Amino acid sequence: MKKLSQKSLASLGAATAVPAYDRSAVRPGIVHFGLGNFHRVHQAVYVDGCLHQPGNEGWGICGVELIDVPATRAKAQSYRNQDCLYTVTEYAPDGSAATRVIGAMVDYLHAPDDPEAVLARLVHADTRIVSLTITEGGYNLDETTGLFKLDTPEVAADLAGGPPRTAFGFIVEALRRRREQGTGPFTVMSCDNLRHNGGTARKAIVSFARARDAGLAAWIDAEVDFPNSMVDRIAPQIPPEVKERLNQRSGIDDAVPALGETFSQWVLEDDFRAGRPPFEAVGVEMRNDVPAFEFMKGRMLNAAHILLAVPGILIGHRIVHEALGDQRLYRLLDNFLDRDAIPRIEGPQGVSLENYKKAVLERFSNPAINDQLLRIAFDTTAKIPVFHSRTLEMLLADGGDLRREAFFLACFGAYLNGRDDNGQSFDVVEPRLSEQDWELARGGNPIDLLRTSPFAKLGLADHLEFAKLYGGYVAMIQATSVGKTLETLLVETA
Structure with missing residues (x-):
């Protein structure tokens, strides 16, 4: 060479x-x-x-x-x-x-x-x-x-x-x-x-x-x-x-x-x-309409990226395209974009949100990139509030389906334990969680994760419907696995 x-x-x-x-x-x-x-x-x-x-x-x-x-x-x-x-x-x-x-x-x-x-x-x-x-x-x-x-x-x-x-x-x-x-x-x-x-x-x-x-x-x-x-x-x-x-x-x-x-x-x-x-x-x-592009990308591409990474890691995947090749995860992202994100986004003038969604999923499927899920999951507590909070707020306000977001946060709680469905350990890097946040997250009451500093201002712990859904998914993950819980979610929301 x-x-x-x-x-x-x-x-x-x-x-x-x-x-x-x-x-x-x-x-x-x-x-x-x-x-x-x-x-x-x-x-x-x-x-x-x-x-x-x-x-x-x-x-x-x-x-x-x-x-x-x-x-x-x-x-x-x-x-x-x-x-x-x-x-x-x-x-x-x-x-x-x-x-x-x-x-x-x-x-x-x-x-x-x-x-x-x-x-x-x-x-x-x-x-x-x-x-x-x-x-x-x-x-x-x-x-x-x-x-x-x-x-x-x-x-x-x-x-x-x-x-x-x-x-x-x-x-x-x-x-x-x-x-x-x-x-x-x-x-x-x-x-x-x-x-x-x-x-x-x-x-x-x-x-x-x-x-x-x-x-x-x-x-x-x-x-x-x-x-x-x-x-x-x-x-x-x-x-x-x-x-x-x-x-x-x-x-x-x-x-x-x-x-x-x-x-x-x-x-x-x-x-x-x-x-x-x-x-x-x-x-x-x-x-001059950069914010419209920011909202579209953040609430579609970035939100889908981290939504794929956290449950994908817990199911046992480590590479992005392999995770998206898991039809359960593909359907999770497709449903999230179609039902939760796109209906609540006003896209930039001249841009098709449906075409943008197709491009996002195609890009995640690119095997040559070989991108690491753990790279994407790095500092997740900085990303969830940025890329998911507005969609969550709108779902709460308009009576939308909260199940996918509740499942996602239940997965994040499991992710903090650093062990996947197969018993394999992985590194968790969350520099924004304070000692008090870690005590809440690991204190035995699953709802307390929603009271940690990155999520407290969303008020999810006090929203009865969301808290009930979230608690149910936490219990199901603990009793079975993330993979089995996702399968149940997909059946429920088919």
Whole structure:
């Protein structure tokens, strides 16, 4: 296999698409925090497309890694060894695939090694966008109050002074310096999978700034753009065996290959006073109705994803397409989307919710993606309130069928025990559950799960019909199994 580098691009062969632009002329105009797989197969791919448009050499990406562990240091060195290049292999549901080399990232900084280098890049006049994929929970907002948490250790350390450690610390300090120098602000563009992501980023960053300097916070709030966006592409983890498979297929020795489905969507508000790449030329939908897309995706795709993951894991599945191949789980999702979600969603203008549903189920069925259910179930307590609460609220309000949601939450209670129907254990990662929440969840009264902090504000424990259904499914799961309970549910709701 051929080592991936700028020098080797010309020798990779016609089967692999490579950057057709002059990378030596590309300058960083975007600084990105959070170089996970999603960014690498989504935003970076769109930016790579923009760089193929003439006259856009100023829109390269400088990646920033904040975490200081051996794995991130090794990743940083891998990118440097490969001139910041990496491959993306896209698999269609029919099994066909294509590999391309992404050249959009032209610099990679490991912040713990040299925080001043990160600040210098952020302050540079060429930097006009700072983008974020720091996960849904990375914005440091209290789930109960919605306020930015100033007392978390890293945020408190940033506010105390010294080199920044967090994205908030770096962004606010850079904006302070730009304001002082008269450079003008950059745009902050969240690409995270949460509703109103631009508004969420604004709230977090302005709150952090206010804790430092009220005048600076007011300037940021007035002068910095925070466009909202809806982002969508499945980007699974790359364990060693998948890395080897991808490299064998491409014939390229890539230390950091990425894998994605062919489907990709990005709906973005056109709110960029500091300028932006020609996103609309590469398939980004520049629209002013982003919330309608957010609601559709969150309440259909994301809600169905976690609805598949939790009972799927408990039944004994570990891979998404295998779980959806279980006709019981397929029918659960199909019924949820048809009966619970779609009738209560007003979709974006010109978009068919039925066609969107078909696309969701087709994407989940893609065997090449090999996505892990445990990855999807990570931090479920952050996802259920975001992706299921509105549907639950509407079902409760209009007298809808509560059985599928009650079954789902009963499954989540069983999931917290970390053992499936077959007696196999699995890791449960729920960082948002406090010690008090865990005591409630494991205290012997199943209804108390509905009183834990992620679910308390939904009032489910006090809704007699829901609580009765939920308690019944908890008892049935304990007496039989999740699989048998799902079969009963499907018969009852046929």
